Amino acid sequence: MAAPEIDIKYVAHLARLHLTPDEEKKLGEQLGGILGYIEKLKELDVTGVEPTAHAVPMVNVTRADEIRASLPHDDALRNAPAKANGLFMVPKIVE
Amino acid sequence: MLNQLTISDLATKLARREVSAREAMQSCLDQIARVDGKIHAFISHDAPDALVQAEAADKLLAQNIRDPSRPLLGVPIAVKDVLAVKGQPLNCGSKILGKFISPYDATTVEKLKAAGAIVFGRLNMDEFAMGSSTENSAFGITRNPWDTTRIPGGSSGGSAAAVAADECLAALGTDTGGSIRQPAALCGCVGLKPTYGRVSRYGLVAFASSLDQIGTFTKDVRDAATMLGVIAGHDPRDSTSVPQLVPDYSAGLTGNVTGLKLGLPKEYLIGGLDAEVKAAVDAAVKQFEKFGAEIVEISLPHTDYAIATYYIVATAEASANLARFDGIRYGARVEGHDPVELYSKTRGAGFGAEVKRRIILGTYVLSSGYYDAYYLRAQKVRTLIRNDFLKAFEKVDAIVTPTSPTAAFKIGEKSDDPLQMYLSDIFTISCNLAGICGISVPCGFTQNPKLPIGLQLLGKPFGEETLLKIAHAYEMNTTWHIQKPVI
Numbered sequence: 151m152a153a154p155e156i157d158i159k160y161v162a163h164l165a166r167l168h169l170t171p172d173e174e175k176k177l178g179e180q181l182g183g184i185l186g187y188i189e190k191l192k193e194l195d196v197t198g199v200e201p202t203a204h205a206v207p208m209v210n211v212t213r214a215d216e217i218r219a220s221l222p223h224d225d226a227l228r229n230a231p232a233k234a235n236g237l238f239m240v241p242k243i244v245e
Numbered sequence: 246m247l248n249q250l251t252i253s254d255l256a257t258k259l260a261r262r263e264v265s266a267r268e269a270m271q272s273c274l275d276q277i278a279r280v281d282g283k284i285h286a287f288i289s290h291d292a293p294d295a296l297v298q299a300e301a302a303d304k305l306l307a308q309n310i311r312d313p314s315r316p317l318l319g320v321p322i323a324v325k326d327v328l329a330v331k332g333q334p335l336n337c338g339s340k341i342l343g344k345f346i347s348p349y350d351a352t353t354v355e356k357l358k359a360a361g362a363i364v365f366g367r368l369n370m371d372e373f374a375m376g377s378s379t380e381n382s383a384f385g386i387t388r389n390p391w392d393t394t395r396i397p398g399g400s401s402g403g404s405a406a407a408v409a410a411d412e413c414l415a416a417l418g419t420d421t422g423g424s425i426r427q428p429a430a431l432c433g434c435v436g437l438k439p440t441y442g443r444v445s446r447y448g449l450v451a452f453a454s455s456l457d458q459i460g461t462f463t464k465d466v467r468d469a470a471t472m473l474g475v476i477a478g479h480d481p482r483d484s485t486s487v488p489q490l491v492p493d494y495s496a497g498l499t500g501n502v503t504g505l506k507l508g509l510p511k512e513y514l515i516g517g518l519d520a521e522v523k524a525a526v527d528a529a530v531k532q533f534e535k536f537g538a539e540i541v542e543i544s545l546p547h548t549d550y551a552i553a554t555y556y557i558v559a560t561a562e563a564s565a566n567l568a569r570f571d572g573i574r575y576g577a578r579v580e581g582h583d584p585v586e587l588y589s590k591t592r593g594a595g596f597g598a599e600v601k602r603r604i605i606l607g608t609y610v611l612s613s614g615y616y617d618a619y620y621l622r623a624q625k626v627r628t629l630i631r632n633d634f635l636k637a638f639e640k641v642d643a644i645v646t647p648t649s650p651t652a653a654f655k656i657g658e659k660s661d662d663p664l665q666m667y668l669s670d671i672f673t674i675s676c677n678l679a680g681i682c683g684i685s686v687p688c689g690f691t692q693n694p695k696l697p698i699g700l701q702l703l704g705k706p707f708g709e710e711t712l713l714k715i716a717h718a719y720e721m722n723t724t725w726h727i728q729k730p731v732i
Binding site: 240 | 552
């Protein structure tokens with residue numbers, strides 16, 4: 151079965167992943183092959199089959215609603231690439 | 246040489262005070278100094294810290310109290326670079342985490358420490374556990390101790406190579422589609438992937454959350470039972486860990502497999518199966534018959550769809566999980582004029598080729614217009630694959646297969662052909678989709694060159710006790726696992 155066309159630029163934008171023109175070309179070729187292989191799932195009739203999201207499903211797992219210690223502020227910031235005034239620093243979002 | 250011992254042998258010597266934990270640790274450090282230049286199993290290791298831990302263990306050993314809660318007291322154990330160890334670097338074999346230092350211990354690491362282990366070193370891996378050869382690490386490739394022109398398998402290649410090369414007594418790794426069992430097979434050690442939910446994933450950097458499971462690399466099956474007994478169990482910090490009692494796995498190693506039924510899936514006799522691998526597995530099956538096990542032919546009819554299913558489910562989950570690496574809260578950052586540019590540039594510079602490939606594929610199969618055709622369909626096929634196994638386990642106690650269709654391949658042989666690399670996971674991948682447990686044990690060698698071959702046993706959900714019993718019975722009657730590579 152033919153693999154569908156994949157718009158690498160668009161998908162890379164969705165993934166917030168900058169690719170060089172060379173990477174776009176190479177990935178496009180490789181993904182064409184991989185998607186062609188994946189097409190084989192269409193051979194199967196899955197009518198009425200329930201999807202499996204987890205092999206060992208656990209539902210409504212909650213913990214007791216109690217106050218407990220969390221990661222200390224300084225520890226949470228320690229690995230930040232940029233920080234100021236006890237906060238993560240990011241580029242300007244609102245003009 | 247103390248570094249060559251199994252956990253059980255070292256623990257006995259330590260308890261008798263014949264040797265010290267410091268000597269055992271030093272012996273591993275000496276071996277690393279001697280061979281790791283050739284193997285490169287470790288990304289880094291903190292020798293002074295390891296020796297401090299060893300001395301602390303020696304103090305406890307000197308008190309001469311037999312403490313059953315510390316079965317690993319003084320045992321040097323190394324960790325894959327995807328698990329958090331407080332105060333140590335955590336890179337996942339990637340550039341994108343920069344100089345990240347873990348602020349806390351993963352639950353498995355916490356448990357190893359509580360059991361007395363000396364937890365040291367960062368073991369190399371395919372970036373974010375994506376790969377089957379450990380060629381995708383930003384920290385360089387790891388080589389197979391049996392033949393340094395060959396790959397050790399992956400993604401936990403560093404863990405497998407370190408145990409096979411006696412650089413540590415045991416190691417932790419992770420298995421999302423075979424990343425423990427396949428490298429264990431190719432390096433000639435014992436690799437155990439527990440049932441999904443058996444071991445807490447807290448402190449494990451997620452690749453594919455519905456498939457990832459932490460497991461062990463050891464020199465024999467008894468050590469695997471000891472290690473699993475330590476790391477298994479429910480953890481409120483991982484909502485997918487299952488509140489089920491942890492049996493005494495070591496006590497289950499009776500050597501008796503009489504009357505147990507082992508299934509041989511007819512779909513696993515594929516074209517690409519190497520003749521020497523097939524012969525070794527056939528011989529192992531004959532031995533099981535001799536020990537009194539019954540061999541039953543079974544069918545797993547959806548085997549042929551497992552790889553396609555896996556590469557949809559795993560990449561979809563990975564594309565979501567890896568969204569967190571955006572240069573804001575941790576890791577390396579490439580500046581941009583606005584947040585979107587910052588994210589894109591950071592991720593473009595920080596991720597390697599295989600990770601980019603899988604993020605793009607995963608984003609694509611989840612994107613509007615394709616979700617039903619790919620992701621939802623794959624989840625339905627996953628149900629069919631899981632049902633195949635549950636049906637088979639109504640008839641048999643475990644399933645026997647090769648771990649990998651071939652022995653270790655050459656470095657570079659498959660690195661330019663991602664699809665060929667993916668296809669090498671054919672025997673290991675279904676286990677993760679079905680959420681069952683699996684183990685790889687050494688079952689022979691190829692002739693020329695001499696490379697290890699692995700036998701895979703797959704067990705029922707939470708059936709590790711039976712799985713270990715069967716693997717142990719085989720090991721008791723064979724010597725493959727005690728053979729050592731010449732490095």
